[in-house]
Amino acid sequence: MTEQTEAPRQEEEEQITETETPPAVPTLDEYLSKLKCGGCGHGCSLLNPRCMRGATKQSSAESEYYSLYG
Numbered sequence: 914m915t916e917q918t919e920a921p922r923q924e925e926e927e928q929i930t931e932t933e934t935p936p937a938v939p940t941l942d943e944y945l946s947k948l949k950c951g952g953c954g955h956g957c958s959l960l961n962p963r964c965m966r967g968a969t970k971q972s973s974a975e976s977e978y979y980s981l982y983g
């Protein structure tokens with residue numbers, strides 16, 4: 914007696930769903946974190962600037978953000 918085991922074939926259907934994603938509007942934090950102060954050797958992000966120049970840039974970037982997305 915021989916047992917034959919047949920593994921059932923499962924066809925996996927990959928469904929490619931196209932989802933239309935609207936252009937993502939970054940949050941203010943995301944927007945700021947992508948910007949660099951450019952004023953010191955650390956290149957700190959404007960989300961958490963550690964230099965005077967970064968702090969100044971942050972406030973102007975903030976108003977820039979609101980004029981873009983606000």
Ligand SMILES: [Zn+2]
Pocket residue numbers: 950951952953954955956957962963964967
């Ligand atoms: Zn800096």
